[in-house]
Amino acid sequence: MRRLLPIGLVVLVGVALTFTLAERYHHRVLTLVLVWATMGLAWNIISGYAGQTSFGHQAFFGIGAYVTVLLVVTTGLTPWIGMAAGLVAAVVAAVLIGLPTFRLAGIYFALATLAYPLIFRIVMEFLGYQEVPIPMIRDRPAAFMQFRDPRAYDLLALAALGGTLLLSHWIEGSRLGYALRALKANEQAAEAAGVDTFRAKMVAYMLSAAPAAVIGAIYAHAILFVVTPDAVFGVLVIVQTLVVCLVGGVGSKWGPLIGSAIMVPMSETLDATVGDQLPGIQGVVYGAALVLVMLFAPEGIYWRLRALRPARRAVEAPRVSAAAPRLDTTVAGRTPVERGAALLEVRGVSQAFLGLQALGDVSFSVRAGEILGVIGPNGAGKTTLFNVLNGFLLPDAGQVRYRDTPIHGLRPSAICRRGIGRTFQVVRTFPQLTVLDNVMVGAFAHETSPPRARERARAAMATVGLGRADDVPGVLTTLDLRLMELARCLASAPDLILLDEPLAGLARDGVETMAALVRRVRDAGVSVVIIEHTMYAVVQLVDRLVVLDHGRRIAEGVPNDVVRDPAVIEAYLGKRWLRHVEGLGTGGLGAAPQTPPRSGRRGEAASPRDPC
């Protein structure tokens, strides 16, 4: 409840202004500030929180306005109800527009959204709705959203603003909010952590369309009095929305309010003071103000002010003891698989990219309770294999079966929720979220309530031995980053985790910590498939090995056998070394060489072709 205090404060200020402003025109300015702040907040839900910049949000604004007004004009339906119809129409439009358009990324999405209001505008003109005056109702005007007293419009807009602030606040703290922030920061990582990004985007889009439609209807009644396609579908609407959000700060519920509170009165004051005498000057000054704001605060005033607060120093936080609450890997409805039985089966998987056969007829299985290593020289297809396994790629041929059901073709987030987690070669963080929030994203795979997700996340962090819950990933060491990613993975309660080079970039003690952790995780009941290059660690850590070379599986078995397999040695070191080893008759790949190889290189038993 306390967190709602700022919103309450804003509403109070709004009410105070409503009752203290004297001039009618000032009330209009106040109404406009509230209208554009609300529209900005609506836009912020999809473009700020979810990071899907939209240039077409005026489509919903216009739908709200037109549906409401046309219902008044044609059927005499009161706009109080008509507005609800407008809202529904806008949400339906959001679904229809979002379905094909969310497949596009970044600027393409933004430009595609632009097309819709442009089309609506032309169609409205074609249908003969160039000018739809709102009929003035003289008896019981309030029933038709018509008020003689401008303060009523202020309060109406304030109510819309308050509602949208509450909506934003709710989103920020909810599962959806985490999902949006995650997908905005790194869509792939979010999918791998169990976030159904398409669904999250759609829900966000629908939630953003609703307030836009409502405020569009209010705008028509309070400000325009006559609805034209240009006034509600036109580019000036999205320009105003962008201005208030980008000047104020995107991604925060306060940004649009700040932006609107500054830019709208500035614009109106310019009109009122110099604009009438020197027409055009107001445009020049306003334009200059925009330029200056962007030079001074390109991220928006809200973020700029927040950045001015002294930064916290990165402090090495004490490692939490590993003897902490046990990680709960049970999930309702999921039966445990018998140890040793095939958990994941890969059958004949092939994948080609533009003529290059990245994977060719790869088959193997992962048994429940084991640590399976996947090794192979550079370019062998290991990461591609992982991308197929967790759903980023659809194989050209073959099947992937998990718990005896096919999973190839499912979204990564669906695969994650079924129980397969994944970490990445280069850690993919959600940079703007705290460590705890990063891990919570994974926890939401099976939790809907934020407090429970937080618990799960804390347990996961305790399991991996990571403190630093409130730091941002940017200040973490490589080891801590990997721990964080693993915690995020574990928080989604997987049965099987795919670790892509978790030891890369770690020093000796980091490698040991990580390896010990992997064993612990397996002992807790989570099967592990691990891609690695650090030979000596892999050989000691895994139960079995699968070796890939040029996309083909060339060996599978226990480490002892695999490292002596001639095909494997040849793949890593070439024919010459193979002959050398055969000549030596010694331990093969996994052992330290008795005599240095002819090339004169010294070092660990790791392959001289140890990839970067």
Next chain:
Amino acid sequence: MSVSDLAQYVVTGLLVGGVYALMSIGLALIFGVMRVVNFAQGDFMMLGMYLTYFLAVVSGVDPLLGALLTIPPFFLVGVSVHRALLVRVTGGGDPQRLMDAQLILTLGLSLIITNGTTMLLTPMPRGIKTAYATQAFAVGPVLLNEARSYAFLMALVLAGVVYVFLTRTDLGKALRAAADDPEAAGYQGIDVRAMHGLAFGVGIALVAAAGGLLATYHPIEPTVAVNFIVLMFVAVVLGGLGSIPGAFAGGLLIGLVQSLTLLVLPFQLQNVGVFITFLLVLYLRPQGLFGQRLRAV
């Protein structure tokens, strides 16, 4: 509908598209090299129109030549605007935030230019009276408006010059390197900032020249940009963001679609045809006609 009628529609569309094409190349260059969405592109075009107009009225210079003469001064204008303003919101940092900042900054610039011009030059529409605006070449039954034909040819020539510059000269290659991979380009000793300035300068010069060509048959007023800015963006996207030949093709395609839409839809819905084409291209082939294939996930 006879073949010659259809041919007329096609020819008309291509001629209109030629000037769209030239307008769009400037935008494509700026976006391709700097990843800047220049909201003010159309307003620089408008200024180019005015310069061409004054050259015609004061010095009697034919607008086709006048369009060429706008290139040097507007190149300098572009470089200056980049140095003074854009350099602070490009080149490094969160791309999303930067794009947002550029949008608003160039929007502000657009407001300044449009309103400043209204104040200084008055909103009275001007026009250059040329004989060839109302004359046409007859190629069989098909009529090619002379003004638009000359504009088309000049657009083609200028686009060709830009293309040769980008692909054959060292400076052009440096520019493309800076676009493809600024970091790597930097390591090669290419001054990426200077390349950005160059790209912006050329982009502005091109759109000013396009304005000059437009002025051979289109009236000139401070708010003329608003009719073309959306089409410019659509053309660039159709061609493939960052592809110069693509933007040219995109412009031609838009002209063609506008014209051919008249055969299937009521005239009022002419631009709906363009926007639907735009959506279809984005949905089916987001990289555009000539753009790089977007990397798979």
Next chain:
Amino acid sequence: MQPHAILLAVLAAAPMLLAPPAADAADDFKIALVAPLSGRWARQGQLKKMGAEMAIAEINAQGGIKALGGARIVLREADAGDSVEKAVSAAQRALSREKISAGIGAWLSSFTLGVTEVAERLEVPWFTLSYADSITERGFKYTFQTSPVSSVQAEQALDLVVDLAKRNQQPLRKAAIVGDNTAATVFFFKPLREKLLKAKGIEIVVDEIWTPPLADATAIVQKIRSTQPDIVFYGATNFPDSIQVLQKVKEFGLKVPIQGVGAWLVTPEYVKTVGRELLDNIMTVTAAHPLKGQEELVKRFTERTGEPFMTQDPLMTYAHVWIIKEAAEMAKSADPKAIRDAVAKLDLKSGPAASTLAPGRIKYDERGRRVGAAPIIVQWQNGEPFTVVPVEYATKKPIWHGAK
């Protein structure tokens, strides 16, 4: 960073110091003018302002409003910009800042619809030259529409045109309707298309409406060429669109009578852009144009403003100011309600206002429409537009296109 922050703060603060309004005598009579003074329609707004200023200068020179002790008239203009939001804001601003006795504006019919709502709520009489029927179909008491409405224009203008054609032995059998989908054009074409032409036995051979801006006029003019109508009803209110069509007509060598609908076709910019030969004999229907006997007025206007000739916008705004003056004299008050009542009772048959507007009578009916308002047909001759029909007001004789 710092200099920008400072500059921004200064920029933000400066306009906040509201400029104090110009000091005027407490008993000045204030008229508001809401019109586009910046943006796409700035030219039209500025023309209106010129007309208003001329009337005000004349009235003040003659001693102001006698019934109010010689009160001077003062114009309070407010920029409607290029959006309905800005136009309505301008009206709010103008009407709440000071005591306004009457207002004029806002040229574009959608702006006028919004502005008159404000005026109606604030009970200030408002005058407009917009044509849209809808303006006076809302049951408003404070809106006065001086132009003949579009539906009336369509009917009466058609009669005049058909008559003119007949007298020149060129009866109309086939007509083309060509124009954009802006409200004024749409409201004129609708009755034309739906009943009026049929009633006269005229066949519609081309009916093409476009959404501005027009990319290219070839397709439209091609259709005109291939169907060979006897007259083209023409409604291209967007200047670049209109220029393109006219250029294309010349390019195709078409000789067809063009009958415009609206005053947009007779502005000086046309001459400068396409030249007088192209314009010759093109006609248009307007609500007002200098009539026979107004040469003196026109001369004063052109000398004062440097404009080559006077057209509907400044002319009607000029008339509006005079009408307001007469109402004030009658009401003996500057109170807007009293002015409104006076306007409702007004019946002027002489004076600067009445003589400016055909048929020479200023009286408004209960809806706010001017009684007997009749359209004028204006024709380009030698690079200048003249009133040609009705004959009693004509300053030049009409030349029917193609008549030898």
